[in-house]
Amino acid sequence: LRRAAFPHQIRFPLRLRATYTAKSTCSCSTLVTAALCSHCNDAVIKSFSSSLLNSFEIISTRIQNDSLNIPTAYILFEKNTLNNSFTGNFNSSVEVNIPEVDGTEKFITVILFASMDNVLPTREEDNSSSKIINGRVALIQPQATINNITLTFEIINDTLGNPKCVFWDFTLSDGLGGWSSEGCSLVFHENETVSCNCNHTTSFSILMSPYTFRDPILDFITYIGVGISMGSLVICLIIEAIIWRKIRNNSTSYLRHVSIVNIALSLLIADIWFIIGAAISDADKKNPPACTAATFFIHFFYLALFFWMLASALLLLYRTVSVFDGGLSKISMLIIGFCLGYGAPLIIATITIAVTAPSNQYIRENTVCWLNWNESKALLAFVIPALMIVVINLIVLVVVLYKMLRRRVGASAAQAGEKHVLVVIYFSITVTHKKVPSYIYSFKLVFAKLSVMCKPNTVSYIEHVFFIPYT
Structure with missing residues (x-):
């Protein structure tokens, strides 16, 4: 290696020694050229294992x-030419694929370590070490800027699960170094191999969990609960279709039932996409694009559920406050309802995926089909709107009850026209009574989503078991 790499500069054995002080300073004492030694001062490295890789x-x-x-x-030390693309298989342990390279002919250096996993710690960004290095450590050093590289690792221990694509970041933990997943995403995990895609080059490997908790009983409860929810929603929609002609004459009743139908429809479609997303997450062969699509529609339709509840609450408030005014027409209120019920969720869901998907931080690691939390906090795009709508609906409920208690209907002939108010109040009480369970379900759904952040495989929307549509 010495003669092939440095035929003119070095005529003596290569020895590299670095002394590290408590103040994290780095001083070089080496027989290598001054140019190589200068790199010792470029970064402060406190860990000897990290300095070895460096x-x-x-x-x-x-x-x-x-x-x-x-x-x-x-x-294994290899240096090869790098043309328009590059593909290499190294000891059948790591396969490297670079589909496109800009610029003229250059070189790429690949160093494959067979035992570096015994040297480097499993420390991650959050300073945890619950996972195990389960693949060879591969150092990829091209002479060109690479923003699309795919690495396929042969796993060492096939009893481990939940693979995570990582690279060694020398700056983590105040210079101690650690594994980071920034810019890397899982492509698939099948046939005892794990494929990763990254937008940069450095030293890569995979981390896998020694404990893959999966309880068939919880899976059974989840799917049974979702099935009950979907069956109840279908019955609700059938009943609405039967009585639809009878409620079209009254404007308030018509608009209220439009909200109910869209709430039930949004939740039904969200349940369907939830089952699709769960099937994609549980599959042995991961499909990130399909998981991304499922997450988008789950996010969109669950938000639509909440925004239609907001539209229903605003209708209740409007009809309670403006009893005698001509006000908005039925068409105008329908337009406002659909813009609020589907337009606002579409904007939020689209912005979320547009901001987080390019950096592979839209869905959870290991291709779990729900919004990411650890890296991008994309889950807040659901939690914040949902909680705000629940709070607004509770405020509307308090205002409506206050207006109802203060309203008085006189017995005089001059006030006989106000008997119509009793009808409005009756419908308001009916809507209010039916909205209270929806608030409870809103809290329950938000709690379940927050719980998924911690245990996405065990929580699995168990709230569907206890939910029978309030309609």
Whole structure:
């Protein structure tokens, strides 16, 4: 390696020693050229394991531009030409694929470590170490800027699960270094291999969990609960279709039932997409694009459920406050309702996916089909609107009850026309009575979503078991 890499600069054995002080300073005492030694001062590295990997990264940038292949028992060192694309299979342990390279012919250095997983800690961004390095550590050092690289690792222990694509970040934990998943995403996990896609190059590997908790009883409860919910919603829609002609004459009743139909329809479609997303998440072969699509529609229709409840509450408030005014026409209120019920969720869901999907931070790690929390906090795009609507609806409920208690209907002939108010109040009480369970369900649904942040495989929307549509 010494003669092939540095034929003119080095005429003596290569020894690299670095002394680290308590103040995290780095001083070089080495027989390597001054240019190589200068890299020791570029970054403050406190961990000896991290500094070892950093030394290999430095060496990979100093190898002369020529094809090179040095296989050993523990390290495979290769340097190859890099043209328009690159594909390489290294010891059948790691496969590297770079579909496109900009610029003229250059070189790429690949160093494959057979035992670096025994040297580097499993520390992650949050300073946790609950996972295990379950693939070879591969150092990829091209002479060109690469923003699309796919690595396929052969897993070491096939009893582990929940793979996570990571790279070694020397800056984590105040210079100690750690594994980070920023810019990397899981492509698939099948046939004892894990494929990752990243938008940069450095030292890569995969982390996997020694405990893959899966309870068939919880899965059974989840699907039975969702089935009960969907069956109840279908019955609700059938009843609405039967009585639809009878409620079209009264404007308030018509608009109220439009809200009820759209609430039931949004929840039914969200349940269907939930089942699709659960099937994608549980599949052995992961499909991130399909999981992203399922997450988008789940997010959109659950938001539509809440925004239609908001539209129903605003209708209740409007009809309670403006009893005698001509006010808005039925068509105008329908337009406002549909814009609020579907327009606002569409805007929120679209902005969320547009902001987080390019950085692979839209869905959860391991291709769990729900909004990401750890990296991008995309889950807030659901929790914040849902909680705000619940609070607004409770405020509307208080205002309506206050107006109803203060309203008085006189017995005089001059006030006989106000008997119509009793009809409005009757419908208001009916709507109010039917909206209270929807508030409870709103809190329950938000709680379930928050719970999914911690245990996405065990919570699994168990609230569907206890929910029978309030309609």
